Amino acid sequence: MSVDTPARPKAGPSTAPAPARGRRYRAVWRWHFYAGLIVAPVLVVLAATGSLYLFKDQYENWRYKDLRTVSAGGTAQPLSAQIDAAKATRPDRALKSVIPAGRPDRSTRVLLAGTEPGPFAQGISVYVNPYTGKVLGEVDDSATLMRKIRTLHGELMVGPIGDRVVETSACWALVLAGSGVYLWWRGPARKRVKTRTGRPLLRRVHGLTGVWAGVVIVFLIISGLPWSGVWGDGLQKISAKIGSTAPEGERYERSSTPPAKAGDLSRDPDTKVPWAAEEQPVPSSGHARHGGTSGGQVGNVPVEQALRAVAARAPHCPPASCDYKVLLPKGERGVYTITVGSRANPADERTMHVDQYSGAVIGSYGWKEYGTLAKAVEQGISLHEGRRYGPANIAVMLAACLALITLTVTGVWMWWKRRPQGSAGAPRRAADRRTTLGVAAIMLAAGLLFPLAGITMLAALLIDVAVVQRVPALSRRFG
DSSP: OOOOOOOOOOOOTTTOOHHHHHHHHEEEEEEEHHHHHHHHHHHHHHHHHHHHTTTHHHHHHHHHHHHHBBBOSSOOOHHHHHHHHHHOOOTTSOOEEEOOOOOOTBHHHHHHHSSOOOOOOEEEEEEEEEOOOOOOEEGGGGGHHHHHHHHHHHHHSTHHHHHHHHHHHHHHHHHHHHHHHHHHSGGGSSSOOOSSSSSHHHHHHHHHHHHHHHHHHHHHHHHHHSSSSTTTHHHHHHHSSSSOOOTTSOOOOOOOSOOBBGTTTOOOOTTTOGGGTTTOOOOOOOOOOOOOTTOOOOOOOOOOHHHHHHHHTTTSSSSTTEEEEEEOSSSSSEEEEEEESSOOOOOEEEEEEETTOOEEEEEEETTTOOOOHHHHHHHHHHTTTTTTHHHHHHHHHHHHHHHHHHHHHHHHHHHHHHTTTEEEEEEEESSSHHHHHHHHHHHHHHHHHHHHHHHHHHHHHHHHHHHHSSHHHHHHOOO
């Protein structure tokens, strides 16, 4: 994201650029300059919060060690009894889900409804010792440090409007990456500089950082866009309609009841279904049977039986080595929705629906049913979050975040050092209309792939033509 003026090339037949190439350079540079200044604050926020969120698991396992770990030994209590114990601490809160103790030294985590709405809403986690059934304590997940970092990263803590701002900035960052490569290749930053101070050094640091880290930065941006509100929702619908085979049991004898899609069952980031399964239909349980209802049992089948049915269908991923997350039935027609998977490998993922009365698995969707697009997105998400290849994956993603901060800071710093008095210091507008329109057409074509970026590009063009060029004071200040 270079916002600096390139050094003027020395006159001479071997160094003077062709007029057309010089005009193209200036037009691309002008877009790069304004895009960089506008989205710089958001990119710094995204990179900083992303760096911190890479260590979510490590931080929370340390922060809540007294709640998440227990002394292994003895016979575990029935899971339904553990859920009842957690529910008794907050009888006014509805049950949402449960994460069984996956290892002998782990506690059971029961999630109750919180007070906050929204796509990243989280509830209250009650931790239970699986051997004694004793409640160890609770955490309001909506108030944790990592929840705040996530909402700042995803929506700038201002809801859907923030989500749109983040998506627009991320799309513009792709424009910055493409234009930055062109400017580096055609400009002076690629040449070796002798000075170790001033703008030439900043320009070289900026250019080399972009070249060496650019591929990973672009990957970070693209792999993060599936979570966005406009582009992400569109991609998810496309993925659900093309390339995916039908889930087992898709021809349900009973039609789905609200919520009709798996993604609507839970938006809690710790218990929601995989991205690839969010658009899949949800079956409904069979005929309701009258009987007692407890915290861990809505129908006639206890949660333990539902888990056993799922484990039998996932021999590749036993409870001792994989994460099992249970979304409890909602109402008489609801189902147990259980996700299975290892954090490291998306190919282990499987989402299953269990009839709350018969205990039968009536819907199953996993890696073999995912289409190529869904598989690519799931792999991208695991890499984006630093889960796929352990510490090495985290190190690469952290380096990319730090490189993005470096690019942003050096770009703004260069502009600050060179800005003339009474002017924005922007590159001058290309002299001929053909060059300007040609570059604008390329930008708008890219904008078609990313709608929010395309809309803001069009708005920028209209403002430049209808306002900036027609008002002398603005024309002098903004070129």
